[in-house]
Amino acid sequence: MAWLKAIFIGLLLLVVVAISGFFIWLAPVGAGYTAKVMCSRIFVSGLSSERALNEDVLSDNTSLLSLITANIDLRHQTVSAHAFGFRTRVAVYRPNMGCTLTDPDQVAALQNTSPVLRPIAPQPLMTAALPPGIDKRKLNNIIADAMDEPTTTPSRRTRAIVVLYKGRVVAERYGDGISVDTPLPGWSMTKSAFSAILGRMRMNGMLPPLNYPVSINEWDTEPDDPRIKITYDELLQMSSGLEFNESYWNPVSDVVQMLFVAPSAAGLAVSKPLTSTPGTEWRYSSGTTNVLSAAMRNLTISMQQYQSLPAELLFRPLGMRHAVVETDSDGYLVGSTFMHATAREWAKLGQFYLQDGVWNNTRLLPEGWVAHATTPAPHAPNGSYGAHWWLKMPSYGDNGSSSGSGASPATPPIPEDAFFALGRDGQSLSVIPSKDLVIVRLGLTRSNKAFNPSAFIGNIASLFPLQGPNAAASDASDTSTATNDTN
Numbered sequence: 039m040a041w042l043k044a045i046f047i048g049l050l051l052l053v054v055v056a057i058s059g060f061f062i063w064l065a066p067v068g069a070g071y072t073a074k075v076m077c078s079r080i081f082v083s084g085l086s087s088e089r090a091l092n093e094d095v096l097s098d099n100t101s102l103l104s105l106i107t108a109n110i111d112l113r114h115q116t117v118s119a120h121a122f123g124f125r126t127r128v129a130v131y132r133p134n135m136g137c138t139l140t141d142p143d144q145v146a147a148l149q150n151t152s153p154v155l156r157p158i159a160p161q162p163l164m165t166a167a168l169p170p171g172i173d174k175r176k177l178n179n180i181i182a183d184a185m186d187e188p189t190t191t192p193s194r195r196t197r198a199i200v201v202l203y204k205g206r207v208v209a210e211r212y213g214d215g216i217s218v219d220t221p222l223p224g225w226s227m228t229k230s231a232f233s234a235i236l237g238r239m240r241m242n243g244m245l246p247p248l249n250y251p252v253s254i255n256e257w258d259t260e261p262d263d264p265r266i267k268i269t270y271d272e273l274l275q276m277s278s279g280l281e282f283n284e285s286y287w288n289p290v291s292d293v294v295q296m297l298f299v300a301p302s303a304a305g306l307a308v309s310k311p312l313t314s315t316p317g318t319e320w321r322y323s324s325g326t327t328n329v330l331s332a333a334m335r336n337l338t339i340s341m342q343q344y345q346s347l348p349a350e351l352l353f354r355p356l357g358m359r360h361a362v363v364e365t366d367s368d369g370y371l372v373g374s375t376f377m378h379a380t381a382r383e384w385a386k387l388g389q390f391y392l393q394d395g396v397w398n399n400t401r402l403l404p405e406g407w408v409a410h411a412t413t414p415a416p417h418a419p420n421g422s423y424g425a426h427w428w429l430k431m432p433s434y435g436d437n438g439s440s441s442g443s444g445a446s447p448a449t450p451p452i453p454e455d456a457f458f459a460l461g462r463d464g465q466s467l468s469v470i471p472s473k474d475l476v477i478v479r480l481g482l483t484r485s486n487k488a489f490n491p492s493a494f495i496g497n498i499a500s501l502f503p504l505q506g507p508n509a510a511a512s513d514a515s516d517t518s519t520a521t522n523d524t525n
Contacts (some may be wrong), residue, residue: 042408062436065121067289068106070139070298071095073119077110077129077137081115082221082362083376089215098193098484116145124285127298136378142143144367147271151369153345161357163222163400168205172501173197177201180497181211184479184489187270195482196464197222198381201500202476205389206236210381213481221378222480225461228363228377229327231352231387233274233411233426235332235373237403238351244337248274248410252333268316270333274425275324275415279314282307282323286462293324297489300484304332304370320417324374331373341369348377355402356390358383380477387459388469388476391427428458431466431492449493450500466491474505 072095079090087110096103108119115131128145132152140148166501168174197216201209212218224231226445239245248271257265273276283291292306300306314503338344348363348371361383364376389413395403402493404433407468414421414429422430452470459467464483469476477498483489 043354052067064102064124065106066127066174067294068103068227069119069121069125070102072108073117073127074130074137074139074298076110076119077115077117077131077139078223078364078376078378079199080117081111081131081224082136084220085215091197093482096346097195097482102398114149116425118142134362135345135375136362136363138367140301140367141384146368153342156354157344158349158358158359159357163202163386164206165204166208168208170214171503177209177501180494182211184494185211185213188488193483193485193487195490196346196479197482198478198480200381200385200476200478201498202389204474205393208380208386210283212381218382219360219380221362221380221383223328223461223463224377224384224459224465224480225322225375225463226377227384227459227465227467228373228375229324229459229461229468230425231363231377231379232327232330232371232373233346234387234390234403235347235352235492236270236274236334236353237407237411239334239347240407241402241404242351245270245447252412253336254329254332255336256308264312265316268329268343270330271425272317273330274335274411275320276326276423277315277317277415277417278318278323278329279311279312280323280325280327280329281313282321282325296325296328297372300312302368302370303366303372303374304328304335305366305368308332313523318417320415320419322423327374328370328372331371340466345369345371347371352387353383355397355400356386358382358386381480384459384467384480385478386477388467388478391457392469392471392474394474424457428460431458431460431495433492450496452492452496453499456495457498463491464491466495468495470495470499472504473499473502475499475502 055400068485074472075094076090079085079094080087091108093224100142106119106121108117110117115356116128118126118128120126126142127139128142129139130148131137132149134155135152152273181199184199187194197213199211200207212286220458236245251269252273257263268278284293285291286294287417288294296303296306307328310325335344344367353361358379361377363371363373390397391408395401411425411427412429414422415423415425420430422428443491453472456468465478477495479491479494
């Protein structure tokens with residue numbers, strides 16, 4: 039009988055360890071994730087609370103999230119979440135700033151601080167019919183297939199598709215409850231938008247040359263800190279040498295703690311030590327963008343000016359009046375992850391880069407900025423990454439579905455000059471200069487078997503002819519005169 043007692047005690051200890059682990063590690067992550075995601079989807083995207091919970095939080099995610107209780111306060115525009123009354127986190131919505139994750143005792147202070155921004159005038163994109171020679175039926179079939187579900191249980195959840203050809207909208211489709219005015223999360227597509235903001239700062243004389251070391255207070259005040267040699271370019275090219283664990287499946291990884299637990303995303307990022315000499319090794323890291331965010335704060339004269347950078351330098355010139363970059367509870371822009379914009383506004387970012395940083399016949403990015411962003415970083419594997427833009431799409435296996443999502447030997451390849459902003463849950467912004475194309479696909483896809491963006495992009499691109507070297511500049515120089523569309 040002694041062995042039965044030993045087994046019972048062992049099982050009891052395992053249960054105690056599991057419960058302790060849940061409350062110590064999983065509960066704060068689950069509460070933070072639930073509060074932040076629900077707040078942004080309800081108050082920024084305008085989705086119902088039921089949809090925000092059942093789709094954006096729970097769908098295809100760990101069942102442990104079902105143990106988190108969420109409370110929505112529509113009057114004060116907050117979402118709080120907790121596990122059985124413990125480890126409560128609150129996300130607070132503020133106009134112009136979106137939702138910020140914080141602790142309960144910081145809610146009032148956050149609600150009283152928000153930058154005052156002038157309204158952004160819309161610059162609607164032009165719409166146009168497909169020119170002769172482009173198979174409209176095939177294009178519609180590809181888009182319809184991408185909107186369909188591969189099985190009876192929703193897993194693809196495509197929410198928006200926009201296709202720009204020569205700077206004009208030639209096709210778009212939206213899922214149920216999503217419209218042309220719905221801001222949607224880009225997740226890591228935010229990094230590419232952040233690189234554009236840095237380019238605007240450089241154009242305006244606010245940013246030193248990219249080969250200059252960044253100025254970070256915590257590094258500058260430490261004697262002989264080797265991190266003071268890290269340059270802006272090494273951060274943009276993901277070769278800073280800073281330690282950072284990008285594993286989303288691990289609740290104690292750096293990226294999960296940075297986004298959903300730590301009070302300051304930038305603070306966690308700048309606290310990481312070096313694991314290799316800066317500039318010698320490529321490693322994708324959301325932390326590097328938030329180090330850049332901290333450096334940007336040091337280049338501004340006030341928190342008001344710093345928090346206004348996305349709106350004043352990027353959103354206003356392009357007429358992105360729905361777009362927002364959210365902050366952490368210390369006020370730092372979470373440039374790695376937390377930007378929302380409508381599908382057309384994401385497309386504007388792509389068109390802006392296709393036009394080499396020129397908008398409405400005015401140069402807004404320095405000469406060579408886009409070329410540098412789309413040149414392979416020195417140590418990026420297979421030339422897959424530039425400066426905060428992807429140069430190659432990940433590989434996806436054949437999932438047996440139809441033309442819009444499945445890969446097969448007959449799937450047309452994506453043109454070699456394409457570059458991409460990519461984000462979690464299947465977000466993609468594809469820029470194809472040789473075809474004068476910009477393709478945006480936004481959704482909530484957590485399984486690679488549900489949707490294949492490479493096949494989707496390749497199939498659409500194959501329908502359009504190659505363009506001359508000067509076609510983009512001459513045909514898409516003005517994107518501000520439009521129909522009555524609002525984006």
